[in-house]
Amino acid sequence: MMKSSAPDIRIENLTIGYDETIVVENINATLPGGGISVILGRSGCGKSTLLKNILKLHTPKGGAVYLGKHNIYKLKRKAFRCLKQRIGVLFQDGALLGALNLFDNVALPLREHTKLKQPEIYEVVKSKLSLVGLEDFMDFYPNELSGGMRKRAGLARAMVMDPDILFCDEPTSGLDPINSAELDELLLELKERFDMTIVVVSHDLASMETIADYVVVLGEGKTLFRGMKDDLMATDDPYLRQFLDREGQKREAPRLTMSKLDPSVMKMDCTKYIGDFNSN
Numbered sequence: 001m002m003k004s005s006a007p008d009i010r011i012e013n014l015t016i017g018y019d020e021t022i023v024v025e026n027i028n029a030t031l032p033g034g035g036i037s038v039i040l041g042r043s044g045c046g047k048s049t050l051l052k053n054i055l056k057l058h059t060p061k062g063g064a065v066y067l068g069k070h071n072i073y074k075l076k077r078k079a080f081r082c083l084k085q086r087i088g089v090l091f092q093d094g095a096l097l098g099a100l101n102l103f104d105n106v107a108l109p110l111r112e113h114t115k116l117k118q119p120e121i122y123e124v125v126k127s128k129l130s131l132v133g134l135e136d137f138m139d140f141y142p143n144e145l146s147g148g149m150r151k152r153a154g155l156a157r158a159m160v161m162d163p164d165i166l167f168c169d170e171p172t173s174g175l176d177p178i179n180s181a182e183l184d185e186l187l188l189e190l191k192e193r194f195d196m197t198i199v200v201v202s203h204d205l206a207s208m209e210t211i212a213d214y215v216v217v218l219g220e221g222k223t224l225f226r227g228m229k230d231d232l233m234a235t236d237d238p239y240l241r242q243f244l245d246r247e248g249q250k251r252e253a254p255r256l257t258m259s260k261l262d263p264s265v266m267k268m269d270c271t272k273y274i275g276d277f278n279s280n
């Protein structure tokens with residue numbers, strides 16, 4: 001990985017949950033600046049909860065999260081608001097506003113947080129939409145776009161303020177394999193072109209293998225793995241191995257197996273009338 005000035009994200013003894021319930025205990029990890037980190041785990045293991053805590057949308061039960069040098073839970077409200085403007089988020093459903101066309105959706109953060117005038121806004125929005133291949137769709141409304149296009153539009157909006165940190169919640173969920181692969185390519189391209197720390201929450205093992213530099217695997221209320229992807233793929237820890245191999249198999253293209261119905265289940269016994277197709 002190239003040397004980067006994008007911030008590391010340091011998670012220290014973080015315990016997260018809701019009310020009396022602890023979802024994951026004592027998470028420790030440093031997500032490297034300028035790299036793509038994937039937070040991986042089965043459904044319900046607490047990935048989104050972790051993301052909510054890192055974005056301070058939810059308060060942890062204990063521990064700290066540092067974005068660069070800032071302990072986000074210690075920052076004053078205004079300071080955190082400023083920090084948040086340096087963060088882009090791609091939500092699971094793209095979170096586009098249905099009443100606004102693509103241009104206005106992507107322009108929203110610029111209008112809210114900058115003094116840019118309309119012609120400058122136009123230039124920025126156009127460049128971000130062309131980054132994701134949607135420059136010809138500015139006038140379209142979200143419901144006129146495919147799921148993959150909506151994700152890419154959400155990505156354009158997350159990128160519009162040139163963030164230092166980009167969070168993506170399940171970017172490939174709901175996408176077919178081709179659209180998923182395209183989105184993975186796009187994230188890799190963003191990593192190459194912009195000096196940015198990218199964090200992807202996912203249960204998509206194929207996607208993780210393609211994009212990740214660093215991986216945190218959550219499960220059973222704890223951190224099952226944290227480290228570089230190559231070390232995860234080479235692990236001989238039996239639990240992780242089972243997870244990787246089983247999930248890996250699940251991601252293969254569905255194989256249609258032809259099985260013949262047992263003649264005994266048929267209402268009409270045809271065997272005595274016809275044999276197979278090649279013999280009488």
Ligand SMILES: Nc1ncnc2c1ncn2[C@@H]1O[C@H](COP(=O)(O)OP(=O)(O)OP(=O)(O)O)[C@@H](O)[C@H]1O
Pocket residue numbers: 018023041042043044045046047048049050203
């Ligand atoms: N607002 C909430 N209040 C109470 N419990 C919640 C809340 N949101 C999630 N949970 C619980 O916390 C646990 C972790 O949920 P979370 O959404 O973080 O999992 P996840 O790994 O992101 O799952 P998925 O991959 O299905 O999105 C689950 O048991 C869930 O039921």
